[in-house]
Amino acid sequence: MAHLFVVVALGLWATAAYxxxxxxxATADEPLHAAAAWNLRHGSGGPDFRLNREDPPxxxxxxxxxERTQDLARPFSESDFTAxxxxxxxxxxxxxxxxxxxxxxxxxxxxxxxxxxxxxxAVLIGVxxxxxxxxxxxxxxxxxxxxxxxxxxxxxxxxxxxxxxDVALGGAVLVAVWGLGRWWRKASAGNMALxxxxxxxxxxxxxSGLIFIAGMVAVLSASLLIQRRWCKPLVALVCVLLMSxxxxxxxxxxxxxxxxNGAGFNMQGLVEFAADRxxxxxxxxxxPPAEAFRDWQPGWVVRGILFAHSHRLxxxxxxxGLMYTEASVQLRPTYFLGARSDVGWLxxxxxxxxxxxxxxxxxxxxLTATLLAVGWKRVSSPMRIAVAFVAGYxxxxxxxxxxxxxxxxxxIYPAAIVVMAVTIARxxxxxxxxxxRKLRRNAIVFAxxxxxxxVGQSPGIASFNVFGRLIxxxxxxxDSNLDWGQDLPAxxxxxxxxxxxxxxxxxxxxxxxxxxxxxxxxxxGDWSPAVTATTRPAVLAVSLTHLQGTYLPDAVRARYDKLFxxxxxxxxxxxxxxxxxxxxxxxWSSDGR
Numbered sequence: 001m002a003h004l005f006v007v008v009a010l011g012l013w014a015t016a017a018y019x020x021x022x023x024x025x026a027t028a029d030e031p032l033h034a035a036a037a038w039n040l041r042h043g044s045g046g047p048d049f050r051l052n053r054e055d056p057p058x059x060x061x062x063x064x065x066x067e068r069t070q071d072l073a074r075p076f077s078e079s080d081f082t083a084x085x086x087x088x089x090x091x092x093x094x095x096x097x098x099x100x101x102x103x104x105x106x107x108x109x110x111x112x113x114x115x116x117x118x119x120x121x122a123v124l125i126g127v128x129x130x131x132x133x134x135x136x137x138x139x140x141x142x143x144x145x146x147x148x149x150x151x152x153x154x155x156x157x158x159x160x161x162x163x164x165x166d167v168a169l170g171g172a173v174l175v176a177v178w179g180l181g182r183w184w185r186k187a188s189a190g191n192m193a194l195x196x197x198x199x200x201x202x203x204x205x206x207x208s209g210l211i212f213i214a215g216m217v218a219v220l221s222a223s224l225l226i227q228r229r230w231c232k233p234l235v236a237l238v239c240v241l242l243m244s245x246x247x248x249x250x251x252x253x254x255x256x257x258x259x260x261n262g263a264g265f266n267m268q269g270l271v272e273f274a275a276d277r278x279x280x281x282x283x284x285x286x287x288p289p290a291e292a293f294r295d296w297q298p299g300w301v302v303r304g305i306l307f308a309h310s311h312r313l314x315x316x317x318x319x320x321g322l323m324y325t326e327a328s329v330q331l332r333p334t335y336f337l338g339a340r341s342d343v344g345w346l347x348x349x350x351x352x353x354x355x356x357x358x359x360x361x362x363x364x365x366x367l368t369a370t371l372l373a374v375g376w377k378r379v380s381s382p383m384r385i386a387v388a389f390v391a392g393y394x395x396x397x398x399x400x401x402x403x404x405x406x407x408x409x410x411x412i413y414p415a416a417i418v419v420m421a422v423t424i425a426r427x428x429x430x431x432x433x434x435x436x437r438k439l440r441r442n443a444i445v446f447a448x449x450x451x452x453x454x455v456g457q458s459p460g461i462a463s464f465n466v467f468g469r470l471i472x473x474x475x476x477x478x479d480s481n482l483d484w485g486q487d488l489p490a491x492x493x494x495x496x497x498x499x500x501x502x503x504x505x506x507x508x509x510x511x512x513x514x515x516x517x518x519x520x521x522x523x524x525g526d527w528s529p530a531v532t533a534t535t536r537p538a539v540l541a542v543s544l545t546h547l548q549g550t551y552l553p554d555a556v557r558a559r560y561d562k563l564f565x566x567x568x569x570x571x572x573x574x575x576x577x578x579x580x581x582x583x584x585x586x587x588w589s590s591d592g593r
Contacts, residue, residue: 181382462575485509487573
């Protein structure tokens with residue numbers, strides 16, 4: 001029965017995730033990633049690593065397996081690379097034209113082919129999660145709990161099929177935790193190889209995977225002191241570092257230059273970008289003085305990247321991406337509890353988790369934390385490693401204050417689910433007076449209670465629990481927590497029902513509304529291709545992220561703030577992320593914009 005429950009739970013989860021994704025268009029990052037994956041397999045003369053500088057490409061290789069030659073209009077070219085300042089600026093013009101300019105019936109074919117691969121990968125990670133719970137818990141109850149927790153987690157379900165690597169990194173983290181737990185118990189060659197493979201997966205899936213590699217090094221170093229073994233931990237440390245290094249070279253086709261023709265990134269431009277972001281964070285909210293830029297000296301991370309680049313220790317695309325990521329986390333606009341900031345908040349992730357997670361899941365998490373604290377002495381070494389990884393990453397995310405969305409905690413979700421399932425199952429089974437009949441009765445009560453707490457939980461990316469909905473999601477969070485540009489199809493449907501109504505668009509996202517069949521006039525701050533008109537539109541459609549002013553310049557933000565204070569005519573999309581207003585509600589400028 002346990003195996004049947006797991007199959008049914010994962011099947012239901014995969015079906016629900018696919019159906020949720022099918023109601024949306026590409027989110028803000030997906031066209032870039034889909035185009036980057038396509039250029040790995042179908043690029044001119046060989047894989048081209050210049051397009052997606054912000055991520056290592058292992059997961060892109062995986063997603064590219066389903067992409068066909070006709071899914072993209074054209075490959076990334078030298079003129080496209082020049083337009084990005086050799087990788088310093090973004091490449092939105094290329095990937096929007098390439099993804100939405102292909103001669104196939106589906107305007108987002110490349111994105112959807114990649115999404116299918118990512119959903120398949122997520123199902124495999126779900127199987128690994130349940131398998132790990134079985135290995136650590138050893139009971140059918142543990143397996144069922146793990147599958148049930150995986151099924152009811154809405155953020156995991158919403159983001160798993162998307163062309164993003166947060167869930168993929170979660171799989172790599174789980175492999176690392178599982179491998180370290182096995183190695184701690186038995187330092188065999190096979191377990192050592194598993195630890196090395198996990199390190200390679202972490203290093204080549206996302207740059208934040210390096211944080212977990214540091215955690216692996218810490219665990220192996222601790223074994224030197226705790227277990228008083230020197231040879232095998234040192235060999236394991238070497239294996240982790242060596243496999244990470246070889247893995248990085250392998251996913252970049254053992255090529256230093258990002259392009260086949262030898263074209264490289266503008267590393268000096270990226271250093272200047274890093275200096276700008278670091279100084280703006282230090283002086284925020286003031287503007288750094290000119291002498292601060294003149295006197296700036298790179299920190300140890302930037303110096304290490306430049307050293308590795310000058311000695312060709314790692315591929316240039318990897319080092320350029322690491323430089324860009326290091327600079328990006330220094331300063332990023334975000335929205336939280338009605339306020340805006342470029343440096344984030346310490347309470348962001350705890351609050352985001354409390355308003356987006358189902359109440360039942362919150363209760364089980366708190367129960368797990370209590371049980372672990374009370375019985376810590378009886379917790380096994382693999383479980384302790386998993387808890388350390390989960391808790392350490394949450395604390396680091398809070399301190400870092402890179403507040404783009406709860407999805408950035410998804411890398412620890414599979415490991416956290418295993419910890420919760422094992423802990424709760426052992427607590428239930430250790431109760432001496434709990435007969436099998438009572439166990440079944442309580443399991444039914446638990447299932448009904450969880451289902452009851454799930455009733456009304458909004459689906460998809462904009463998922464919020466009852467408390468979040470009572471407060472109002474638009475007053476709490478932004479970007480990938482709520483409006484990531486996913487609800488454009490709902491606006492297209494609205495226009496089909498109102499074909500004679502002229503529409504003004506203030507869209508946040510990377511999709512091309514024209515390719516999806518939308519007719520519109522661009523409003524100030526609109527991220528879609530500019531479309532002008534001589535007359536004002538009758539109805540304005542504005543993305544919530546723009547109404548919140550998250551990424552808008554001050555002058556435009558002030559106008560949207562006034563609009564945001566007025567009640568909309570209608571709210572569109574499964575997440576209600578596109579709001580409609582009358583044209584007279586907007587503060588038009590003298591030039592008609």
